Amino acid sequence: MANIVQFENVGLRYGTGAETLSDISFTLSAGSFYFLTGASGAGKTSLLKLLYLAQRPTRGIVRLFGEDAGALPRKRLPGFRRRIGVVFQDFRLLPHLSAHDNIALPLRVAGMPEDEIEGPVREMLAWVNLRDRAHAKPPTLSGGEQQRIAIARAVITRPEVLVADEPTGNVDPEMAERLLHLFESLNRLGTTVVVATHDFQLINRIPDARMMRIERGRLSDPTGALRHPPGRAGSGDAASSNGPV
């Protein structure tokens, strides 16, 4: 399977401090499902930021869709970003737009005609079980509801890569499973999915998923052997052959 993302000795430093990420090397193959775990502050969000082009690496090479993302001229960034759906850890919904308009945003940005937007947005609202809150503004929604809107916004364009940063942190287990199911269906349609999470229960629900673990800014399991959380490590399968390298 083609490599859709490739990190080569990537380092990231915020300002002049120590490196937040060091020597990160891995490859994501198109159409796979990945979990990214690690303690709080380990650098999960930082790694994902490199992936969704919110941050350029301070060293090393980030290759996206076969091109060196660090060398992309500014005017080509939007095209790349439209191929990546992002669920931000802090949601980043636009507070002045309704839930409906927040979900519709990526389609509008992509220039889809207004009459073609309604259908997909309704479908997404139904998927995240928020049809009756379509006209509510984010500040009036609960944390879990906002998170679902953020997820709906990330997947509505059926991106080639979906990056989700703790997408189930604020929802109950039932909704978490439902959302995971949504990611899985997207994955079956060909989207490469990367989910950062602490929730091992969630990880266990997708046996085919590959796992990456980050510890203090370093990828601690480059072979992909740690495919399942401790205690279930023995049940691992093909992960070592085509997991993150």
Next chain:
Amino acid sequence: MSWPFRDQPQRRLLDESLRTKSMLWIMGIMLFLTTLAAAAGLGMASASRALDRQLAGRLTIQLVEADAARRDAAVRGIMASVRRLPQVRRVAEVDRARLAELLQPWLGDAGLDAELPMPAMIDVDLASGDEADVAAVKRAAQTVAATARVDRHAQWLSPVASFLAIMTWFAAALVVLMALATTAVVLLAARAGLDMHRDTIAVLHMLGSTDRQVARLFQRRIAFDTLMGGLLGTCAALAAIWLLGRQAGALGSELLSGVALARSDWLMLAAIPAVFASMAMVAARSGVLRALGRTL
């Protein structure tokens, strides 16, 4: 093209509640002043054109000849030959009685004496003020009487004409300054807007918005504010000018009536808000694009 200010969802991506009326008022005041300056400029220009038109084709032929009989004959000869020229619209001898009247304070009743060697004067109106036409009149006059002198009226009134020209340029400079100030205000507003909507813009970028798309959100707003404020300011200025014009008309002064604005002038003034709105749009666009170019 669709009506640019229709309420389309993809155009309401910025938080409308952060919008202030101050831009509208600033633009109103700027365009009020701009319109006044432009009107003054156009008025001066039309007055100086009117003056040119009146004076350009007006000549005076002077003939100094002591012998009254010879003088009268020469005057008749000059008038006949000048009148034959196709460029000449009107030829008239300045009435000697009127001339004497003008000279009476200096000469007393003696001025009325036909024997007094007073110069004869002939007014000539030409169709245009062309140098060639003036030369033709001169030739015609001097063939009859070699001592005839031909003068243009324009040269006597040239200080007035140059004053009007200076005022016209002065007004034009004011309009240019106002345009520069408006552009500066627009750039400031664009920068403040970028700051105010920083979070929204960051999200739009992450979702794949291009800089042009973001710039469009701003340029549309700023152009709209400029247009609306401008319409307000320009309408107020036009009303003021119209009232002033009526007052001036009531004075019945010939010079002031030359200042009156033509229909094309009014149209030009009415177009100021649209012109400034387009200018604001271009300025906002380039300002936003430049600022965004410095971010990731």
